[in-house]
Amino acid sequence: MFLTNFSYNTYWAKDPDGVTPKAFVNNYFHETYGDCRLAFLRGVDRLVSKYTDTQAGKLYIDNEQRQVIDWCYIPQRGTKERLLILNSGLHGIEGYVGNAFQCLFMDEVLNSDVLNHVGVLIIHGINPYGFQNGRKTTGNNVDLNRNCLLTQSDFTYKNAGYAELVSMLMPDERVNLKSDSNRFFLFRSMLKIIKESKSVMRQAILQGQYEYEKGFCYGGAGHEPHLKELKILLIDKIRQYPSMLNIDIHTAYGERGKIHLFVNRPSNDKVTEVIGEIFKDRKVDWGDSKGFYEIKGDYVSWVNSLVPETFSIPMLFECGTMNSQTTFGSIKSLQIMILENQGAHYGFVDEHTESTVKKQFREMYYPSSSVWRTLVLSDAQTLLKQTIEGYVNFNPKSVL
Numbered sequence: 157m158f159l160t161n162f163s164y165n166t167y168w169a170k171d172p173d174g175v176t177p178k179a180f181v182n183n184y185f186h187e188t189y190g191d192c193r194l195a196f197l198r199g200v201d202r203l204v205s206k207y208t209d210t211q212a213g214k215l216y217i218d219n220e221q222r223q224v225i226d227w228c229y230i231p232q233r234g235t236k237e238r239l240l241i242l243n244s245g246l247h248g249i250e251g252y253v254g255n256a257f258q259c260l261f262m263d264e265v266l267n268s269d270v271l272n273h274v275g276v277l278i279i280h281g282i283n284p285y286g287f288q289n290g291r292k293t294t295g296n297n298v299d300l301n302r303n304c305l306l307t308q309s310d311f312t313y314k315n316a317g318y319a320e321l322v323s324m325l326m327p328d329e330r331v332n333l334k335s336d337s338n339r340f341f342l343f344r345s346m347l348k349i350i351k352e353s354k355s356v357m358r359q360a361i362l363q364g365q366y367e368y369e370k371g372f373c374y375g376g377a378g379h380e381p382h383l384k385e386l387k388i389l390l391i392d393k394i395r396q397y398p399s400m401l402n403i404d405i406h407t408a409y410g411e412r413g414k415i416h417l418f419v420n421r422p423s424n425d426k427v428t429e430v431i432g433e434i435f436k437d438r439k440v441d442w443g444d445s446k447g448f449y450e451i452k453g454d455y456v457s458w459v460n461s462l463v464p465e466t467f468s469i470p471m472l473f474e475c476g477t478m479n480s481q482t483t484f485g486s487i488k489s490l491q492i493m494i495l496e497n498q499g500a501h502y503g504f505v506d507e508h509t510e511s512t513v514k515k516q517f518r519e520m521y522y523p524s525s526s527v528w529r530t531l532v533l534s535d536a537q538t539l540l541k542q543t544i545e546g547y548v549n550f551n552p553k554s555v556l
């Protein structure tokens with residue numbers, strides 16, 4: 157038993173063997189929000205000089221204009237049939253990887269042939285506060301991927317499963333890694349799992365909650381200002397097209413070094429069918445698939461509801477870091493989420509604890525390993541090209 161607890165406390169997901177890091181990935185991964193933003197804006201400048209009808213703009217979220225979402229849009233040539241939207245940084249800190257994918261897309265995938273078939277809207281760093289401050293949430297502790305409920309009355313939703321686990325999920329004191337509750341976190345979680353089952357717990361903890369503003373996966377009490385600004389931009393572009401594919405880039409959940417296609421199962425069966433056709437070379441994990449979960453108030457569903465006349469296809473690319481399909485991986489991920497959130501609200505017993513927790517949180521959402529970075533970016537090269545191929549083969553007239 158002692159050995160198990162020791163193995164857990166020193167556990168971290170390992171990279172697969174036999175992968176040689178590739179140098180090109182260093183051009184795409186940066187260490188600060190400012191450098192990511194510069195790389196994106198340089199990419200946009202190149203597009204502007206190449207395609208004269210490129211539009212580029214900024215959305216200001218706060219009155220002081222300190223938080224900026226950058227975007228660029230290149231229309232499809234000729235008749236508009238398909239719009240591709242590529243988002244990064246909805247979960248702040250996950251923007252490092254999203255930024256790399258977007259820059260790679262601009263450099264290696266986007267070309268004039270693609271633009272004959274697809275219009276492209278790239279939205280960078282949707283949650284700039286979280287991106288700048290190494291958090292997933294906005295400055296109001298809101299998880300934007302739980303905030304996108306379709307009506308105001310949906311914000312009264314009560315997540316009973318989360319409420320039952322509150323004493324474990326939201327300790328209201330400074331973070332102390334040497335406390336019994338942290339040293340024996342594995343056993344405390346295992347006891348809950350025995351009582352509740354892993355899938356019930358996963359769903360309760362991760363689906364989103366609207367009661368505890370200091371908890372994680374908090375969806376807020378109403379839409380964050382980000383959505384008001386985004387809505388104007390999105391409606392203006394989406395309504396010009398009969399179809400739209402909306403890809404949101406995330407990290408952490410799933411098998412380390414793999415990109416999972418993970419999305420809530422669409423209510424429209426035709427959308428499910430088209431997703432299967434576009435991503436025919438890939439496995440799709442629906443929210444109700446084994447080992448995954450359904451999300452309330454998710455961003456892509458909200459975007460897809462904005463222009464009902466447009467046939468809208470949602471998708472998430474989730475880059476696994478922690479092997480959350482394993483028991484240790486899922487419990488470690490949960491513990492890190494709890495500690496980071498607790499520290500943000502109640503502080504840490506000392507600086508060493510603070511830097512340890514923040515480092516683990518960053519490693520969970522943005523691994524420093526060159527093997528991991530090589531694996532996901534190499535796979536992104538293939539996946540982004542497959543996405544375009546699959547989408548170009550889709551005929552929007554077939555679903556009218």
Ligand SMILES: [Zn+2]
Pocket residue numbers: 247250301405406407
């Ligand atoms: Zn995410």
